Structure formats: structure tokens, C-alpha cells
Amino acid sequence: MKRAVRANFDASVSAYDAYERRTRRFTALARLLQAEMRQRTDAFDSILDAGAGTGISTRVFADGGARTVALDLSHEMLRQVGESERVQGDFDALPFADRAFDAVAFTASLFLTPEPGAAAREAARVLRPGGVVGAVAPLGWVRADGTDVFADLDRESRSPADVGTVRTALEDTFVVETGVWRFATTAADVRQFHCIPAMAARLYPGLSPDERVEKATDLLAELDGTVEQRWQWVVGVTEA
Template identity: 60%
Template sequence: MKDAIRNNFDASPDAYEAYERMSGRFGTLADRLYRAMSDRCAFPIETCLDAGAGSGISTRRLQAHGVTPIALDLSRSMLEENRANDRVQGDFDHLPFVADTFDSVAFTASLFLTPKPDRAASEASRVLRPDGVVGAVAPIGWMTPDGTDVFASLARQSRSPTSAEAVGDALRASFSVERGRWTFETTAEELRSLHSIPAMAARLYPRLDTDERVERARSLLDGIEGPLEQHWRWFVGV
């Protein structure tokens, strides 16, 4: 599965940036997660392992908050777009760092992408300094304003390798965790833009090649209209 995940994200940097220009979603998630982590950390956060940093959307936001990030990602193509001074290609299930290295570990929209979140949470605990803090966000779903799941009437479900509930369970095995929910007003076009990212279209059509899966995803979602809501669960552990 990890090879498939890596290949999907290797094909995705440009589409990720296009979605971010349209929505600003991942930058907003990174800002909110940093603030939630900072509020609960026993000391000012100076260093952060940006775990699943991708093309650098979350890395840039951490830098804007005065934090020194280490950008880690499984995908070389994503990391090549990341302008962090320190970039490491690696798997957050097996972090290539010694114990007690970081003030914080941030999984901005990434921990739900591993089939073994408990392993990743344990590794985060290992590389954190005493009293350090971990944060993660995970998607709950896309809804209409009346609470109807956008995918309920469609032939496919957009599923992550790991659910938000499983992400929370994994973190609670290694940390004392607080959690909450963030809701964003969004649009059907933003929904289609997100699923035009090859790695996200793979959640709908994992067995198709890149171009075909993106085309099929946009076709599937073409009839969705009206204002929507996107729901995310956040977690902070100490």
C-alpha cells in the first residue's frame, strides 16, 4: 500500500497547489492546528516535524508562525516543491530521527493516509522532547447544509485509508488527547477540485491510472450543486 500511496502523491503536486489556490484549505488547517498545539504546549514551540509536509503548504504556515520546521514526506516529487531548508524523504511510521528531537509533531491532513496510525503516533511520541505536543487533523466528510452526506446518493464513497475515529484511537494510545471539530463552508467546485488531485481521486477509483481516475472522479461529482460544508476532526496530544 505504501508504494501506491507514494506513487499517487508523486503525481499530485500541481493539482494540490491548484486546489490550495482555490480554497486555502490546507493552509487554514495548518494555522488552526498550530494554534491549538501552541495553546496546549508547556513551552513555546520552536521546532516542528511537519510529518506529511507534501509540497510545503503546511511548512510555509509553520514558518510564518516563527517555527523551524523539518519537512518529511514519503513522496520525492512533493518534497521537490517544498522550499523548507530541511527536507527529509521518509515514512512517518519509521521516523529517521533520534529520540527527544522535536518540540512538536504536526500531521496536517496526513495521519489518516497511513494504514498504521498507531505506529506513526508511537514514533511521534518517541521523537518528541519531554512535554512536547502532537497535532493531527482528519476529514469527517462533505455535507450539504442540512447534514446530508454528499456521497450518500453516489455510486462511490471517498474513503481515507484510516478514519478520523481510528486516528483518534491511535493518538490516545500514546498521548493524553483533546479533540474538536472544524466546519468550513465550501462549494461543489472545490469538491471537484480536491478530487482532481490524483491522490484524492484514488480514494474513489484506486485501480485506474492517473488520468482516467481524475476524469472519472470529476464526472461522478459533476452533478453536485449548491453550497457545501467540509468537516474535519482535530486532535492535540501531550
């Protein structure tokens, strides 16, 4: 599973950046998550960006003034991270000392591991007492009439962990608060999102990156109008 996630993101750099240039969605998610995390801790000087990807979330945290360490499984994604310290690794087994960070953020990454409990426990270990963890996980795409875009569409797979599993993993380890962010978006944006091979893998994991993007584009060809994209956020604190 991890090998597949890594290969999928290694093949996704240019499409990921194209989607971000078009929507700025991951920047928005990192900013919103950072605001929620900051409210719940007295110091936010060092942050582990767990699942940093190409560094979109890393730049948000670094611009906020924190020493930011970008960690990711994917060498190709991580190569795009700019100035910040980079570590290729697995957030289920963090290569850092106990109590090394004020904050750990999983911006659109914790749902990509099949057993998020391990990553939640690792986050707790590397956080100082009173430190804060934050995660954002996708709730999907909803049409104006309230139906899920994918409810009637033929697909072969889902994310490794659903939002409920992510939330429970963090609740088991931290005192958490949660909420939902909603973004009005377009059918064309949904199609562009699924031009990212790692995202199309959610639909057709068995196909090659090109084939799965082509099949996802066909699957979504008829979608039109406005769609709401929903993301669940979860923020937790360790005992001070």
C-alpha cells in the same frame, strides 16, 4: 499501500497546488492546528511537519518562527518545499533521534497510513517530555440538508484509516483533546479537490491518475450549491 500513496502524491503536485491556490484550505488547517498546538506547550521552537506535501503546512510553521523539518514519502511533493530542511521518509519509522522535537504535526496526513498507531508511537518517541502532537483528518463533505455528499454515490474505496482510528491511535499514546472545524465551501471546490489524483484515489484506486480524475469529475457533475467540509482535529501532549 505505501507505494501506492507515494505514487499517487508524486502524480498530484500541480493539481494539489491549483486546489490550494483556489481555496487556501490547507493553509487554514495548518494555521488552526498550529494555534491549538501552541496553547498546549511552553516551547514551540522545533517542529516536525510529518507528511509535509508541497510544504504548505511547512511554510505556516516556519513563518511562526519554529525550526521546521519537512518529512514526506513523496519525492515530487517534497521537491516543492522551499527553504526548510527536507527529509524523504515514512512517518511510521522516523529517521530522527529520541526527544528531537518540541512538536510533531500531521496536517491531513495521518489518515493516509493504514496503521496510525505506529506513527503515533514514533511521534511520541521523537518528542521531548511535554512536547505536543497535532493531527487533522477529514470528516467529509455534508450538504445543507445534513446528508453526506458521498452517501449515495458509487465509489470503490475509502481512506486507508478513518477518523476514529486516527483519534484512537493518538489517544492510546497521548493525553488528547479533539474538535471539529467546518468550512462552508462550494460544489465546484469539491470537484476541484477530486481533480487531485491522490484524492480521486480515495474513490477509484484501481484507475490511472487521469482516468480516476475523469471518473470523479463525472461522479460529482450533478453536485451543486453549498457544501460544508468538516475536519477533525486532535492535539495531544506527552507526559512532562
